[in-house]
Amino acid sequence: MTNVTTATNTTTAIAFEPIAVGDMELRNRVVMSPMTRNRAFGTVPTDDMATYYAQRAGAGLIITEGVQPSPVGQGYPDTPGLHSAAQIAAWRRVTDAVHGAGGTIVAQLMHTGRIGHPSTTQAVGAGALVPVAPSAVRADGQVFTPAGRADLVTPRALSEAEIAATIADFVTAARNAIAAGFDGVEVHGANGYLLHQFLAPNANQRSDRWGGSVENRIRFTIEVVDAVADAIGAGRTGLRISPANGLGDTVEPDHDIVYPMLVKELDGRGLAYLHLVEAGAPQLTPVLRAAWNGVLILNAADPDPLTHGARLQRLADGHADLLSFGRLFIANPDLVDRLATGAPLAVPDLSKAYGGDHRGYIDYPSLVAVAG
Template sequence: MTTAFEPLAAGRLALRNRVVMAPMTRRRAYGTLPTTDTADYYAQRAGAGLVVTEGIQPSAIGQGYVDTPGLHTDEQVAAWRRVTDAVHEAGGTIVAQLMHTGRIGHPAITEAVGHGPLTPVAPSAVPAAGRVHTPDGHRDPVVPKALTAEDIERTIADFTDAARKAIVAGFDGVEIHGANGYLLHQFLATNTNQRTDRWGGSPENRIRFAVEVARAVSAAIGADRTGLRISPANGLGDTVEDDHRVVYPLLVRELDTLGLAYLHLVEAGDPGLTPVVRDLWSGTLILNPADADTAAHPARVGLVADGVADAVSFGRLFIANPDLAHRLATGAPLAEPDLTKAYGGDHTGYTDYPALQPQLV
């Protein structure tokens, strides 16, 4: 019986255990640069089998939040190199999550970091519901610019350029963010993708962008260093997926032919789809369970032993428990994070959560 505390080879990625740190936006970049606190934060959590970074925008137009880091300039590459060096020195494995937020954003956000007031882009000119946090406070969302066919090709190239920069910056690989209402997810969803060309309409057309991004990134850095995250029907970012039970099996089948290092499944939207994905996916499956961040359910690591997934990812529990893998392995108490300090600020609520002991699993 395989347990969550045994090593795992996911493509070229060597995981010391099967407890994965899920990507979490923390909004603590300096402009668009990770800081020395960022390096400390991830190094503290290097006991995870795999550290997946917060979402990193692959282009200026891909930024949708204040104080999030990028990976599209040489200065950003140099700053991330300090982070990856710190994680590797601590014995960890780290991948960069490439996150293009699509219609989630505002011109005031890109203007504040010197890129000009860029209008967010999306599959179709359909704004998201709700309000947008900007440097000037909460504002109404703008109508996004519908990507042209040429824009789509340029966006795919942006992902590949960022993936190459990730490798130069010392990352062990990349995770393409295809979940949680961001650009790839917007192409998959029926309410955000109202196109009538080869990138929209039928399920086969709506999965095309995600597949082509994964194909291009794989060609650039190797499929065995490329992962992708999906979140069927979770509704984030004001997404509606009327036919997700058709779309995601199609998507998984296509992705499976690429030989990716792993697929990262967020099951909160439709847990019943998990066994379907498991059956269709021949590679490594990382599962973010529906109750993964509930401290009362650390036994979720048992999903590995049960064969439900090859590894399990945790988000909020890693905020307050930098040595989470060790705590789960030994049954030690789990600390609760102060979520009032989850986004922005200084080192408090970021790098000041103590580990029980230096030795990590």
């Protein structure tokens, strides 16, 4: 374990102050970033998942792992959905546990688009569904399946009617999230998944109103966000973006035009927040910060997890309103307390990050448990 810069000085104390984010009142500005953990066996959340999130309820806001809004939106084995009664009931146990521990939690709605494999949906009884995307363009790379790694397949291009149906799937999933007790949702427009694929010209080669120009390529993201906000309230709706991070074989030569235009278009709609993943284009952060008048959550670029505590200075510098942390929340369920006191930070065992049982999932101790 390694100690990090303490957050108890006056410049970084802002991280531990409350803040209003849309319709939510958060007790601090440290956010648990969404992280796929592949523990929802059969796409239904488990009791271990309730324990996992409740352990981390000290975060000002928890954003769940990616949750598929429809069967065809599932990209990986053992990821949870929000499109069945069983899933809603199981998520209710998760949200009750988090609220019981004093936390706030939103569901991240993640349609993986062309990042998927027919064997994954077949394994959960949904049939061997061919992944869908803006265009029938295969992403370079492989994906995890129930049988191990497999080459990505050529997706099926969505028709105009299917685009409308996909937007409706996001709306239904958002309503299901509220029914399951979530405080809101985050629409996943990042990391090479479906919304990001519409934004990236190498994945989106359409010649209709959903492709070609920048105005057309941002249309799908805007319509998904607007539809979700209309259904559950803008104050309970957030959006995550990751300009030029390259995941999912996305290539964005005009990201410096696309993302300011997208953010300016969405600004003023009263959304709860914008969640910016900085890693692909950190130079764009101040541009997007200036274009966005709402709450900004920043997932800052920093390759070393044990220096992440130093990110807190970025709140004091005005770069963002909240900061999200991923890997550190895996191994430090009480991360907020550790950052506030400058306590040692544990390093996660990433060999146990995806799939498996409780080990490397809910067995990381808090400082109180260690002391006891």
